[in-house]
Every structure is written in structure tokens, then in C-alpha cells.
Amino acid sequence: MWRLSVSIFLFSCLAVSSSSYGDSEATCSGIVPLRYRYDKISITEYGGVGDGRTVNTKAFRAAIYRIQHLKRRGGTLLYIPPGVYLTESFNLTSHMTFYLAKGAVIRAVQDTWNWPLIDPLPSYGRGRELPGGRYMSFIHGDGLRDVVITGQNGTIDGQGEVWWNMWRSRTLKYTRPNLIEFKDSKEIIISNVIFQNSPFWNIHPVYCSNVVIHHVTILAPQDSPNTDGIDPDSSYNVCIEDSYISTGDDLVAIKSGWDEYGIAYGRPSSNITIRRITGSSPFAGIAIGSETSGGIKNIVAEHITLSNMGVGVNIKTNIGRGGYIKNIKISDVYIDTAKYGIKIAGDTGDHPDENYNPNALPIVKGIHIKNVWGVNVRNAGSIQGLKGSPFTGICLSEINLHGSLNSYKTWKCSDVIGTSLKVSPWPCSELRTTGGYNLCSSTF
Ligand SMILES: *[C@@H]1O[C@H](CO)[C@@H](O)[C@H](O)[C@H]1NC(C)=O
Ligand SMILES: *[C@@H]1O[C@H](CO)[C@@H](O)[C@H](O)[C@H]1NC(C)=O
Ligand SMILES: *[C@@H]1O[C@H](CO)[C@@H](O)[C@H](O)[C@H]1NC(C)=O
DSSP: OHHHHHHHHHHHHHHHHHSTTGGGGOOOTTSSOOOOOSEEEEGGGGTOOOEEEEEOHHHHHHHHHHHHHHOOTTOEEEEEOSEEEEEOOEEOOSSEEEEEOTTEEEEEOOOOTTOOEEOOOTTTSSOSSSSSOEEOOSEEEESOEEEEEEESSEEEEOOTHHHHHHHHTTOOSSBOOOSEEEESOEEEEEESEEEEOOSSOSEEEESOEEEEEESOEEEOOTTSTTOOSBOOBSOEEEEEEEEEEEOSSOSEEEBOOOHHHHHHHOOOEEEEEEEEEEEEEEEEEEEEOSOOTTOEEEEEEEEEEEEEEEEEEEEEOOTTOOSEEEEEEEEEEEEEEEEEEEEEESSOSOOSSTTOOTTOOOEEEEEEEEEEEEEEEEEEEEEEOBTTBOEEEEEEEEEEEOOOTTSEEEEEEESEEEEEEEEESOOOTTEESSSTHHHHHTTO
């Protein structure tokens, strides 16, 4: 019996590695070392009470203060047992693992009056929603290294409704808090956690490197405003995989700063891998932009399964952004029901103020999209570049976007140069079907 199961195991490994989908087995779990923490503490030792009513801010701050100042060799694990822990926002520290047991819920208070404010990001020049500072993320990390957030699928709950209602009634004073943000940090792992009802974006790594986010679940209602799933921003070596995301805005959106502030700060997003993501949203599945001013390059997204979407793949930028979007490879995308399959646009998003430079045109170059299959897709695609900066090297291959009866069976293209092969419905004359294709395929 034992021998039998071993040989079945071996056989299935061989079968997988020899299949043409060998790529789908790739993983980034080894990129950030997962350190074993010998030192372990529990939030209950610091006065934490998981009754859903006690406010535990002091307990979280005290436990994290202890980790920061005792500096145990190899770092410390902070254990959150089952229970509902209400708390105000707090900062993490370096060399720690934040471990949520099965049934552990960390829940944000709804006290928007006393929520701490922090400085705007230099690459945005102001809060993303409103001028001035921004509310600190519910869980915040600034200048950290070696942080793990994991466990047995416990929940981090932003109770965002009160914030969404303030947005709806236009009573917000500053930009809403993210559920979790890491700024200027490296060696970050987030896995096996459920994020729900974020006030604003869910997970925001900004000016970070070596970040792995996998086996997470991110949930927010379809009508919750700006609840992006994961937004890598001016960060490099980021890997996002094996996750389910269903929110009210883009599932994954890669960004790099906003107009003149982003251009001046000049911090690109690069070397980002996104794979095996499943989800649903009224906005985009895989998005790049619209804040692209520091540049975005070397991005791979593959094995993406989407349903009930606004847009499957959406690359979006605007005049005034400057910067570039280049060497983007997106493949093996399955879309069931969407308004748009693929949309690449140069007229998306707002400006921070009137001082943006209308002559700062983004460069969009080298976008390869391959193996996309869609059913019930209303508009197959639209690629509309900028008059003064046409999008070039746009290569589409093996794309099949089926509509419903009342859908538009044509693509819209303007100011774009590229190639296409086996694209149905037939895209547009700007994407030549002969000649340049080898140029595309050789680099994919
Ligand atoms: C948390 O970090 C922010 C940003 O670095 C800082 O402004 C704030 O004072 C910190 N809060 C606490 C309670 O340490
Ligand atoms: C947590 O949920 C993820 C995503 O559904 C799943 O892949 C993972 O196996 C679960 N982990 C645990 C420890 O239950
Ligand atoms: C790109 O990121 C991956 C992890 O996603 C890493 O293994 C690789 O070394 C990085 N490449 C460079 C050039 O930094």
C-alpha cells in the first residue's frame, strides 16, 4: 500500500513536469526566506481579549513594542488565538511573524474621528482621494524587513462600510485608509489570511522589494468603492499567486506614482509576477495603472481565471503621467462574462492638481497578450493609444473572445502599432497579421 502510494505520487509528479503546462507549477514561495521563530508570544499575554467588544489597541502596541525592543535572535512570532479582536490601527515591526489562528479575527474599530493621519506618499504628492495627508492603514509597516503575516486563514476585517458611506456622501476629510500597507520595506510574506471589507485598497506594498503574497483571500462587496485587491506600487521583485480576490475595484493593479510627483520621485515597478489568480469585480482583473509615472516594466501575469468582470485585462494611463509601460507579458487568461475582454487606453484616470505637464506622455511599448479565452464578453477589445505617443509593439496571439447575441463584434483601435495572430474576432488593421509576428513570439 505504501509502495503503491509512493509510486502514484512519483508518477503524478512526472506527469505534471512533463506536461506542456509545466509553467503553471512554477512558484515563488522560495524567494523570501521563511524563518522559523523560536521566540513566540501570544496577544493574550499582553491583555488581548477576543470578545468582539474590548478595544485591544494597547495589547497590539505593547506586544509589538516588546518584539521591537527585545530583539530576540531570529525574530518573534505573535500568536493571535481564535476570537474577535477589535482594535485601532497599529504599526508592525521588523523580524516578526503575525500569526492568525483559525477563527482569529482582527477587526478595525469604526472610529473615523480618531483615526491617525500620516504624510502623503512623495510619488503622489497628496492623498489619492483628497488633498493633504491620508489616514494611516489599519495595519501599517514603514521601513521594515523580514515580516510574515500568516496562519490558518484567520481574518483581517476593515469594517469598511462606514468609510464607503463617507465616500458616497462626500463627507471624507482625507484619503481613506488601506487595510494593510508596507512602505519602504523588504522581505515580506503574506499568506493564508483572509482580508475583508477594506475601507480602501486592501494590500498596498509601496517602495518595497522582495514581497510574496500567496494563498490569500480578499473579499469586499461589488459595490464597495476603490477596494482594490493588491496594488504593488513603485516596488520590485513582487510575486502574487494562488489567491482568490473578489472586490469592488481592480483585483491586482500595478502602479508607480502620479503625474508630476511620480515623475519627480522616479521609482518604477518592475519584475512582478502574478499567477493563478481567480476572482470577480466590476472593474479590472489584471490592471496596470492608471498611476504609471515612475514607469512599469517586466511584468508577467499568467493563469488568471475571471468571472463577472468589468474588464479582463486593462492597461491604463493618461497624458501628464510621463513614465512608461513596457515588457508586459500576459497569458492564459480565462474570462466568463465581462463588459470588455482587453482594454489598453491612454485616457484613463484623474490628475492630482492643475500642475501636471500635458506634454508628459507615457510610452507604452512591448505588450504581449497570449492565450485569452472569453465567453459572454460584450466588447472584445479596445486599444487606443495617444496621438503624440502611439502604443507600439502590441502583440496579440491566440485570443478568442466570444460575445453574447447583442455584443459588439469589433475591436476599436487607434494610434497603435503591432501584430496579431489567431485573434477572434479579428482585431484591426493597425495590428498586422503578417510580418512582425516572429518579433513577438521570439521574446514570449
Ligand atoms: C506608526 O507609523 C507611522 C508612520 O511611520 C507614524 O507616523 C506613527 O507615529 C506610528 N504610530 C505609532 C503608534 O507608533
Ligand atoms: C487558506 O485558504 C487558501 C485559499 O483558499 C488555501 O489555499 C489554503 O490551503 C488555506 N490554508 C489553510 C491553512 O487552511
Ligand atoms: C525577479 O523576481 C523574482 C521573484 O519574483 C526573483 O526570483 C528574481 O531573481 C528577480 N529578478 C531580478 C533580476 O531581480
